[in-house]
Amino acid sequence: MGGIRRMNHRLLILGTLGEFVQLVQKAKQKGYYTIVCDGYPNGEARAYADASYILPVTDTDAIAELCKKEKVDGIITSFSDLLMECMVKIAAKADLPCYLKPEQLPWYRDKSVCRQTLSKLGLPTPGYVKIPVSLSCKPDKIKQLVQNLSYPLISKPMDKYGSRGIYIIHDENELTEQIARSAEFTDLDEVLVEEYNDGFEFNMMTWVNDGKVNVISIADREKTQPEANMLPISTRNVYPSRFLSHVYEPAKDLLQSYIAHTGQMDGPLSMQFFWKPGKGIQVCEIAGRFFGYEHELTDMVYGFNIEELLLAGVYQKEKISEMFVGHDIFHPVKHGAVLYFHGKLHKIADQTKAYELAENEAVVKPWIFYETGDTVVEYGPNPYLALYYISAGSREKLDEITGYFFDEMSMTDSDGQEITYRNQMPDYFITEE
Numbered sequence: 132m133g134g135i136r137r138m139n140h141r142l143l144i145l146g147t148l149g150e151f152v153q154l155v156q157k158a159k160q161k162g163y164y165t166i167v168c169d170g171y172p173n174g175e176a177r178a179y180a181d182a183s184y185i186l187p188v189t190d191t192d193a194i195a196e197l198c199k200k201e202k203v204d205g206i207i208t209s210f211s212d213l214l215m216e217c218m219v220k221i222a223a224k225a226d227l228p229c230y231l232k233p234e235q236l237p238w239y240r241d242k243s244v245c246r247q248t249l250s251k252l253g254l255p256t257p258g259y260v261k262i263p264v265s266l267s268c269k270p271d272k273i274k275q276l277v278q279n280l281s282y283p284l285i286s287k288p289m290d291k292y293g294s295r296g297i298y299i300i301h302d303e304n305e306l307t308e309q310i311a312r313s314a315e316f317t318d319l320d321e322v323l324v325e326e327y328n329d330g331f332e333f334n335m336m337t338w339v340n341d342g343k344v345n346v347i348s349i350a351d352r353e354k355t356q357p358e359a360n361m362l363p364i365s366t367r368n369v370y371p372s373r374f375l376s377h378v379y380e381p382a383k384d385l386l387q388s389y390i391a392h393t394g395q396m397d398g399p400l401s402m403q404f405f406w407k408p409g410k411g412i413q414v415c416e417i418a419g420r421f422f423g424y425e426h427e428l429t430d431m432v433y434g435f436n437i438e439e440l441l442l443a444g445v446y447q448k449e450k451i452s453e454m455f456v457g458h459d460i461f462h463p464v465k466h467g468a469v470l471y472f473h474g475k476l477h478k479i480a481d482q483t484k485a486y487e488l489a490e491n492e493a494v495v496k497p498w499i500f501y502e503t504g505d506t507v508v509e510y511g512p513n514p515y516l517a518l519y520y521i522s523a524g525s526r527e528k529l530d531e532i533t534g535y536f537f538d539e540m541s542m543t544d545s546d547g548q549e550i551t552y553r554n555q556m557p558d559y560f561i562t563e564e
Contacts, residue, residue, distance in 0.1 A: 140446055142166065143198055145188055145208035145218050147174025148512055149498070150423055154207070155179040157438045163446070166201055168194055169214075171512055188217040195224035203227065205445040209399060209437075210423035216240050230339070230398025230444065231419055238393040239419040242289040242323050252392055254385050255413045259325035262286075264314045270307040276324075277306065283327040286310045288317035299327060299362055328415070330407035331559075334368055335382055336421055336429070338440060338451065342396045344386045345455045347437075348429050349375055352403065357473070357552035366554040367533060368425050369468040370432040371460060373526060373559065378406050379460075389417060398444060424469065424498075424518060431467040431495055431522055433458060466529045467495070467522040470536055474516040474551045477544040478506045484541040485517050493532045496520040507550065516542055516551060530556065 140163045144151055147167045155176045158165045167180040170187040177183040182201065186193050198206065198221065206227045208214040216236055222229035237244040249256040258280050266272045277284065284300040286309045296316025298309040313322045332352040338345045349372045354363035372378065386402060401422055403415040426437040435458050443450040472485075482503050489497035497520075500513035507516065519536065523529040537554040544550055 140164065140205055141201060141203050142205045142207060142445065143168060143194075143201070143203045143221075144176070144180070145169060145194070145206065145214050145221070146210070147171055147176040147180075147183070149175045150210050151176040152179055154209075154438045154441065157436075158442060161442065161446075163205075163442075166197075166203065168197065174512075188214060191217055191220040191224060194221045198225035198227060207441055207445050209421045209441060210426070212240060212418055212420065215418070215420040228445075231395065235393055235395065238389075239417065242287065242416065243321070245414075245417055246323070246325070248389070248392060249414055252388055254388060255411060257326040257328055257413060257415075259323055261289075261321040262310055262324055263321050264317070265320070268307070268311075273306055273310060274303055277303075280324070280326050283329075284324055285327045286313040286322055286324050288313055289319055289321065289323050296322075297362055300324070328405040328407075328413055330405040330410070330413070331374060332415070333372055333374075333378060333382070333404050333406065334422055334425065335386075335402045335404065336426065336437075337383070337386060337400045337402075338444075338455075339390055339395050339397050339400050340448075340451050340455070342390070344383055344390065344400065345458075346379065346383055346460055347435060347440075347458070348433070348460055349378060349382065350425070350428065353557050355552070355555045357554075364473050364552065365471055366473075366537075367468050367470050367556075368422075368428065369526070369529065370428045370466065371463050374406060375461065377408075378404075378412055381412050385412065385414065386417070395419070397448070399441070424471075424514065427496065427520055428467050428469060431520060432463045432465060433460065434464055465522050465524060466526050467520065468529055468533060470519045470521065470533060470554070472516045472518065472540055472551050472554065474507050474542060476507045476509060477548065477550045479503055479516075479542055479550060480545040481541075481543045484539060488519065488536055488539060491519075491521075491532075491536075493521045493523060494519050495522050 142158055142163045142165055144167045147169045152175055155165050165180045166182040167176050168184040168186055172185050206222050208218045219231045220233055223233050246259050260276050287297040296313045298312055300306055300309045334350045334352045336347040351369040351372045353367040355366040356363040399421050401418045405413045429435045479501055485499055499517045540551055542550045
């Protein structure tokens with residue numbers, strides 16, 4: 132009997148890309164029958180699942196029918212706003228338990244509703260206005276609408292994810308052009324224009340258990356502006372944040388106030404926010420899922436496994452409290468970071484240096500997304516050229532290793548032209564007391 136796996140639960144995992152491999156593996160280790168589904172026919176997680184279906188995640192009716200046909204009793208996803216939204220809708224149609232209901236989605240998916248809610252609750256968020264797409268050719272009207280905001284500004288669609296259609300507006304001369312560019316990415320009648328905060332930026336992951344926010348991690352989210360007029364890109368997330376003692380309590384209290392309004396009682400909850408000395412924190416975005424290509428850091432730095440938590444949220448809720456009893460974000464086992472490398476839309480001819488860096492002793496896990504000969508695409512299954520999870524015994528050593536990677540990383544095209552954008556280390560001009 133000991134060698135027979137018990138298929139006592141039938142779990143649908145929405146998502147098949149590399150991020151989901153460990154989730155599928157852990158589910159199978161627990162004896163769950165795993166079914167994976169999305170629109171990527173070559174998704175890496177398909178090879179590990181018991182069953183696999185190719186359906187666009189947005190076809191929620193078809194996937195809900197699939198759940199009924201396969202007698203699914205649990206559904207799970209994470210790492211993407213779109214996946215989270217589709218999971219919530221599928222769960223409702225298939226009568227499956229889920230930590231959010233469709234009517235709660237606007238608080239987590241509509242940037243405008245999030246801003247309105249924060250303002251209504253008196254919680255700190257950048258000043259903003261909504262600009263009708265129909266005004267994109269009427270600069271005087273637009274200038275009038277943003278007259279109470281302070282430059283620089285950001286224009287963004289309210290219904291997209293993955294930094295699509297987001298542009299910096301340095302002054303009123305760029306206002307109309309950048310709003311028109313954002314409008315090309317939205318299916319709505321309006322785009323959001325908000326004040327750009329140049330403070331330190333953070334990623335925070337938490338889990339709501341019986342209506343209480345439990346903090347998993349807070350990371351420094353570092354960016355680089357690789358070229359003039361380009362939006363700064365995420366280049367390193369570092370665990371734990373060097374400003375943890377400054378931001379932990381106010382950020383946790385803010386999320387507790389937010390879910391008291393939205394009614395979320397369980398499940399993942401993440402926030403991107405800013406903090407400036409003397410000015411406090413300011414919310415960027417709040418999401419009902421974990422961060423993609425980053426949650427691995429909680430395991431590296433704290434020994435806290437996100438996949439275990441996600442599965443417990445579906446089938447073993449009594450285990451969640453136990454996981455947090457032994458979790459102390461102020462005492463990491465080690466320091467860790469994920470280094471992101473973005474690039475130009477060229478054909479890759481040489482990745483020698485990227486593979487050499489993957490062998491560095493500080494690398495816990497490398498992830499090189501393209502094959503030599505592939506052409507880099509802007510939006511698709513590969514979000515970066517490469518990323519590296521690295522660890523060290525101290526923040527100082529981690530910074531030293533990061534500097535080496537930022538100096539050495541290279542991919543070139545057939546003309547020998549550098550494809551990789553050059554990452555930069557930020558200037559932390561204050562130190563924690």
